[in-house]
Amino acid sequence: MGSSGVARLQGLFAVYKPPGLKWLHLRETVELQLLKGLNAGKPRAPEQRVRFLLGPVEGSEEKKLTLTATSVPTLTTHRLMRGPAFTSLKIGVGHRLDVQASGVLVLGVGHGCRLLTYMYHAHLTKDYTVRGLLGKATDDFCEDGRLVEKTIYGHVTREKLDRILAVIQGSHQKALVTYSNLDLKSQEAYEMAVQGTIRPMNKSPMLITGIRCLYFAPPEFLIEVQCMHETQQQLRKLVHEIGLELKTTAVCMQVRRTRDGLFTLDDALLRTQWNLHSIQDAIQTAAPRVAAELERNLRRQEYIADQTAKTQVREREGTHRTQQSHKTDSLNRGPKTKKDQAEKCRRGD
Amino acid sequence: MLALNFLQSFCLSLPGTGITGYFKKKMALIAQQIPRWFHTIKLSSFIKAAQLIKHSVWPGKILLNGVSAQALLPSDNCFLQWGFKTFRTSSSWTSSQSAKSSRQESSSPTQSSLLPSMSEQSEKIPSFHSELPLEELDDLPSVSPLQQISEEEAIQIIAHPPLPPASFTLGDYVDHSETLQKLVHLGVDLSKIEKHPDAANLLLRLDFEKDIKQILLFLKDLGLEDNQLGTFLTKNYAIFSEDLENLKIRVAYLQSKNFSKANITQMVSNAPFLLNFSVERLDNRLGFFQQELELSVKKTRDLVVRLPRLLTGSLEPVKENLKVYRLELGFKRNEIQHMITRIPKMLTANKKKLTETFDYVHNVMSIPHHVIVKFPQVFNTRLFKVKERHLFLTYLGRAQYDPAKPNYISLDKLVSIPDEVFCKEIAKASVKDFEKFLKTL
Numbered sequence: 133m134g135s136s137g138v139a140r141l142q143g144l145f146a147v148y149k150p151p152g153l154k155w156l157h158l159r160e161t162v163e164l165q166l167l168k169g170l171n172a173g174k175p176r177a178p179e180q181r182v183r184f185l186l187g188p189v190e191g192s193e194e195k196k197l198t199l200t201a202t203s204v205p206t207l208t209t210h211r212l213m214r215g216p217a218f219t220s221l222k223i224g225v226g227h228r229l230d231v232q233a234s235g236v237l238v239l240g241v242g243h244g245c246r247l248l249t250y251m252y253h254a255h256l257t258k259d260y261t262v263r264g265l266l267g268k269a270t271d272d273f274c275e276d277g278r279l280v281e282k283t284i285y286g287h288v289t290r291e292k293l294d295r296i297l298a299v300i301q302g303s304h305q306k307a308l309v310t311y312s313n314l315d316l317k318s319q320e321a322y323e324m325a326v327q328g329t330i331r332p333m334n335k336s337p338m339l340i341t342g343i344r345c346l347y348f349a350p351p352e353f354l355i356e357v358q359c360m361h362e363t364q365q366q367l368r369k370l371v372h373e374i375g376l377e378l379k380t381t382a383v384c385m386q387v388r389r390t391r392d393g394l395f396t397l398d399d400a401l402l403r404t405q406w407n408l409h410s411i412q413d414a415i416q417t418a419a420p421r422v423a424a425e426l427e428r429n430l431r432r433q434e435y436i437a438d439q440t441a442k443t444q445v446r447e448r449e450g451t452h453r454t455q456q457s458h459k460t461d462s463l464n465r466g467p468k469t470k471k472d473q474a475e476k477c478r479r480g481d
Numbered sequence: 482m483l484a485l486n487f488l489q490s491f492c493l494s495l496p497g498t499g500i501t502g503y504f505k506k507k508m509a510l511i512a513q514q515i516p517r518w519f520h521t522i523k524l525s526s527f528i529k530a531a532q533l534i535k536h537s538v539w540p541g542k543i544l545l546n547g548v549s550a551q552a553l554l555p556s557d558n559c560f561l562q563w564g565f566k567t568f569r570t571s572s573s574w575t576s577s578q579s580a581k582s583s584r585q586e587s588s589s590p591t592q593s594s595l596l597p598s599m600s601e602q603s604e605k606i607p608s609f610h611s612e613l614p615l616e617e618l619d620d621l622p623s624v625s626p627l628q629q630i631s632e633e634e635a636i637q638i639i640a641h642p643p644l645p646p647a648s649f650t651l652g653d654y655v656d657h658s659e660t661l662q663k664l665v666h667l668g669v670d671l672s673k674i675e676k677h678p679d680a681a682n683l684l685l686r687l688d689f690e691k692d693i694k695q696i697l698l699f700l701k702d703l704g705l706e707d708n709q710l711g712t713f714l715t716k717n718y719a720i721f722s723e724d725l726e727n728l729k730i731r732v733a734y735l736q737s738k739n740f741s742k743a744n745i746t747q748m749v750s751n752a753p754f755l756l757n758f759s760v761e762r763l764d765n766r767l768g769f770f771q772q773e774l775e776l777s778v779k780k781t782r783d784l785v786v787r788l789p790r791l792l793t794g795s796l797e798p799v800k801e802n803l804k805v806y807r808l809e810l811g812f813k814r815n816e817i818q819h820m821i822t823r824i825p826k827m828l829t830a831n832k833k834k835l836t837e838t839f840d841y842v843h844n845v846m847s848i849p850h851h852v853i854v855k856f857p858q859v860f861n862t863r864l865f866k867v868k869e870r871h872l873f874l875t876y877l878g879r880a881q882y883d884p885a886k887p888n889y890i891s892l893d894k895l896v897s898i899p900d901e902v903f904c905k906e907i908a909k910a911s912v913k914d915f916e917k918f919l920k921t922l
Contacts, residue, residue, distance in 0.1 A: 148920055150865060186637065197636055208652040212665050215672035234922060388921075397920050403865075404900065 137170050137408060138218070142242035143415035144226075144251070144422050146395035148402050151234040151386075155225055162239060162406050163223050169408025171216040181206045224248050227258065227392055232274065233364040235260070235389030236400045241415070247422060251393055254429035255333050257341050257360045259391035262384060264371040266351040269381035273368035277383070285380040290348045296377045297343045297355065300370075304340040311336040314436070315443050331360060333436060338362040340370075352385075394418075394425050651675045651685070660689040667697075668711020669718075680718045687721060695725055703732065704746030717753035727759075734760045738767070739778075744786045752789035766792045773803065775814070780822055788825035799828045802835070810839050812850060820857035827860050838864050846871055848882050848892065856892035870895055870903065873918050877908055 149158055180203040187200055207213060224245035226238035240248040266285035270277030311332035314321040324330050331341065342358035355374075357367060368384035375382025390397050399418060401410055645653050651671050655661045661684065665671060675681045687693055697710065700720075705713060714720070720728075735745050749755050758766075770791065771781045785792060791799065806812045806827075812820070821827055827835075842848050842859055846867075853859065859867065874880040874890065881888045894907055904912045 150869075150919070150922060152865070186639070197633060199636060207655045207662055207665050210655075210665055212668070212670050213650075213652045213655055213672055215670075400920065402916055402919055 137173060137412075138242070140412045141166065141170075141221075141408070141415065143244040143419050144238055144240050144247050144395075145244075145401065145411055145414040145418060146392065146399045147237050147239055147406065148397070148400035149229050149234055149237040150403065151232055154231055155228050155237065158237065159223055159225055159239065162411075163221050165406050166221055166223075166241070166408055166411065167216075167218050170218045170221075173217075175211050176209070178205055178207075179209045180204060226251060229389060230364050233387040233389065235387075236392045236395050236397060237389075238392050238395050241411070244415070247426070250426050250429075251422075253333075253433075254393070254426065255331060255360060256393035256425075256429075257331070257358050258362070258389060258393070260357045260359065260362075260367060261346070261386075261388050261390055262355050262357055262367055262371055263386040263388075264353050264355065264374065264382045265385050266353070266375060266378075266380055266382050268383045269372065269375070270383050273365070273372045273384050275383050275385050281381050283380045285350055285378075288350055288378050288380060290345065292378055293345050293348060293353065293374070296374060297345060300340060300374075301343050307336075308332065308339055308341065311339065314439065318439065318443075320435070320439065333433060336361050338366045353382075356390075394421055649675070651681055654685060658685065660684065660687055660693065663689050664693075664714070667714070668708065670711070670715040673715055674718050677718075683721060684718065692721060696721055696723075696728075699725060699728060700749075703749055704742060705750055709750050713750065713753045717757065719757060720753075723757060728756050731756050731758070731760055731763065734763065738782070740782065740786070744782075748786055748789035748792075752793045754793045755789055758793065763792060766796075769796060773800070774818060774821060776818060776822070784822065784825050788828070791825070791828060794829065798832075801832060802828055802830065805832055805835060809836065812854065816850070816854045820854060820860075824857045824861055827857060830860060834864065835860060838862075838867065841867060842892075846880075846882060852882065852884065852892065856896075858897050859892050859895075862896040867896060869919060869922070870908075872922065873908060873910075873915055876918060877910065879908060 147158065147162065149155065182201050183204045184199040185202050185204075186197050188197060211217075222242055222245055224240040226240065226248050229235060229237055238248070238251070240246075265275060266288060267283055268275075268279060269281040269283070270279055272278075309316065309325070309330055312330050313332070313334075314324070314330060316322065316325065321330070332339065338359060338361050340357060340359045343355060345353060345355050347354035355371075357370070359367075364387045367387050371382050371384040395418065399414065401414055405411075644657060648654070651661060651674070655665065655671070661671065664684065671684075674684065700710060700713070701707075732745060735748075736742075740748070755763075767781065767785065770776075770785065771778065774781070774784075776784065803817070806817050806820075807814070838860055839853075841864060842853060843850075871880060874895075879888060879890065881890055882892070883889060884891075890907055894903075898907075900915065901912055904910055904915050908915065
C-alpha cells in the first residue's frame with residue numbers, strides 16, 4: 133500500500149493558498165498530511181529469517197544432533213523497531229505567493245519537482261484578480277499599512293479607468309515584443325505576433341499581457357490582470373499607480389491568483405482536501421495536460437532557438453559575402469579588358 | 482561519587498525532572514537501585530549452564546549522541562572492574578544449549594554498559610579487556626585449535642557473528658533480548674526510545690521478570706488497560722527506574738486527596754509522568770492551582786482530572802495566561818473561573834493565538850465579553866476556521882451573534898460543529914457553495 137501510494141505521488145498539483153498563511157507553512161502542512169496518509173497503510177507482515185539450529189535428526193533413534201535450517205520470526209523489521217516507513221517527502225513549490233495574497237499555488241511532489249523547473253522555463257502567464265480601494269494611500273500599498281494620504285475620488289468614472297488600463301496594456305505590449313528578442317522582420321515572428329503569442333522566454337521585468345476592469349463601484353474596483361514575471365507587491369504598486377493616474381489615490385485590498393499556467397481555480401485543492409487521496413487524484417488528472425503543455429513549449433523553445441540561430445547565421449553570411457567580394461577583387465589583378473591584355477603582351481610578361 | 486556522576490547524566494536525559502532539589506532525591510533513589518541492578522546482571526544468565534564459569538561479556542554499549550562523556554569517565558572504570566569478566570577471542574553464544582565442554586562459552590550479549598561511545602573510549606575498552614584475561618586464562622585448560630574433535634562436538638561449535646559492541650539502534654539487539662521482545666509485543670515504540678541513549682541502555686540491562694514485571698503489574702493494578710501500556714511506556718520509560726514503594730506512596734497520597742480510582746487511572750494515562758513526581762511536588766502543584774484560581778476543592782479536583790498535564794507541565798505559561806486574561810483581554814475573575822472549568826485547555830494555550838482569536842472575535846465580529854464567556858470553545862479552535870465561517874455568514878447576511886435579536890447564531894454552533902452540519906443547518910447552503918466561497922477569499 134505504501135509503495136504504490138508513493139508511486140502515484142509523483143507530479144504536479146495545485147493548492148488554494150488562503151490569505152494569511154505563509155507558503156512555507158503550507159508546504160510543511162501538505163508534507164505532514166501526505167506522510168500521515170502514507171504511514172497509515174496496513175503494517176507489513178512479520179518477517180522471518182533463516183537460522184541454523186541444533187536439533188535431533190528426524191527419523192533416527194539415536195540422539196544425534198544436526199543443524200537444520202529453520203525460519204525464525206525476527207523483530208528487527210517490526211514497525212515499532214524501525215519507526216515509520218516514510219519520514220520525509222520531496223515537495224517543491226512553484227511560483228510563490230506572499231502572506232497576504234491568496235490563490236492557486238502549484239506544488240510538485242517527487243519527480244514532479246523536475247517538471248516545476250520546466251514549467252518555470254516555459255514562462256507561462258498568470259491571471260490575478262486585484263481589488264482596489266480609492267481614496268487612501270499607504271506606505272506598503274496595502275489597506276492596513278501606515279496611512280500617508282487621503283483624497284477625494286468623486287471625479288473617477290468607469291471610462292477614465294478603462295482608458296488608463298488600455299494605456300497600460302499598450303505600453304506593456306510594446307515591451308513584450310522588445311524583451312522577446314525576436315526579429316519581427318521574419319515571417320514566422322510576424323505570424324506569432326498576429327496570433328498574439330509573443331512573449332519573452334528569459335528574464336524580464338513584470339509584463340502585463342492583458343488588463344481590464346471587472347467591477348467598478350467607487351470607492352471599490354476590481355481589475356483582472358494577466359501578467360508574467362511579476363510579484364504580488366508589484367501588483368499592489370500597480371493599483372497605487374492607477375490611483376495616481378486617476379488623479380486620486382488607491383490601495384490594494386486583495387490580490388488573488390486565479391490561474392497559474394494551466395492550473396485554474398477548479399484544479400486548486402482547498403484545505404480540507406489536503407490529504408493523500410485527493411492529492412493523488414489531482415496529480416493523475418493534471419498529468420496529461422502538463423505533459424501536453426511542456427511538449428508544446430519545448431517545440432516553441434526549439435523553434436525560437438532555431439530562429440535566433442538563423443538570424444545569426446544570416447548576419448555572419450552577410451559579412452562573409454562582403455569580405456569574399458573584397459578578396460576576389462584584390463586577387464583578380466589579371467587584365468580586365470582586351471586592351472589591358474594586349475598591353476600585357478606588349479610588355480612581354 | 483562515581484555513581485553520582487553517572488546518575489547526573491542519566492537524570493539529565495529524563496524528561497520532567499527540571500528542579501534541582503527534586504533531582505538530588507532522584508539521584509539518591511537511583512543510587513539505592515544500582516546495587517540491585519548490579520545484582521541482577523551478575524546473576525542473570527541466559528543459559529542454564531552446568532558450570533557457571535565466567536561469563537564472557539561482549540561490551541555492548543549504545544552510541545550517545547551529544548552526551549558529554551566527561552561526566553561518565555570515572556564511572557567507566559567501576560563498571561569495567563565489576564561488569565566485565567573474561568574476554569575470549571572466540572566468542573560464541575548459544576541460545577539454549579547446554580554447555581558440553583569447557584571450550585563452549587556462554588555470553589550474555591544483551592548486557593551493555595552505560596559507557597559513552599566516543600571513539601577514543603571504544604579503543605580504550607578492548608585494551609582494558611586484554612589485560613584482564615591474562616590472569617584468568619590460567620584457570621582454564623589450554624586447548625589448541627589444531628586438536629582433533631569428533632563430528633558431534635564440531636556441530637556444536639556455534640560461531641554466530643558477534644553482536645555489535647556499540648550501536649545506534651536497538652534493532653541489533655532485539656532478537657537476542659527477551660526483554661526487548663516482550664516490550665515490542667506490549668506495544669512500546671522502541672524506535673522512539675532508542676533516540677534517548679540512556680533509556681535504551683537502561684532497557685537493555687533490565688530483566689523482564691525481575692524489574693519490569695513488577696512495574697507492569699503495578700500499572701495494571703492502577704487500572705491501565707493492556708493496549709494503553711504501550712503508549713504509556715513509550716513516553717515514560719523512566720518509570721522503570723522508580724522505586725515501587727515510592728510509586729505506591731504517591732498513589733496513596735492521591736487517594737487521600739479524594740481522587741477516585743477511575744480518576745487516578747485517567748490522570749495517569751493522560752499524563753504519563755504524573756507518578757514520577759514526588760508527593761511534595763504534587764502537593765505544591767495542587768496547592769498552586771487551588772490558590773491561583775481560587776476554586777473550591779472539588780472543582781480543582783475536576784480540573785486536574787480533566788487536564789492532568791497541568792500537574793506535570795511548567796507553571797510559567799499558566800501564570801502568564803492568567804495575567805493575559807485578566808489584564809489584556811479584560812475578563813473578570815469569576816468569568817475566568819467559569820471559562821476554565823468549562824475548557825481547562827485555555828490555561829496552557831499559546832498566548833499569541835489567544836490574543837489573535839480574541840482580537841478577531843471581539844473587534845471584528847463585535848461580540849461582547851459576556852457572550853464570549855458563555856462559549857469559551859472559541860478559544861480552543863483554529864482562527865482560520867472562525868474567520869472563514871464568519872465571512873461566509875456575513876456574505877449570506879446571516880451573521881447575527883446578538884442573543885436578543887432573531888436568527889441568532891451561537892458561538893459554539895459556529896465553531897464546534899463539522900463543516901457539513903454547519904453548512905446545512907446554520908448557513909442553510911450547500912457545502913459546494915461554501916467551497917466556492919472559500920476560493921474567493
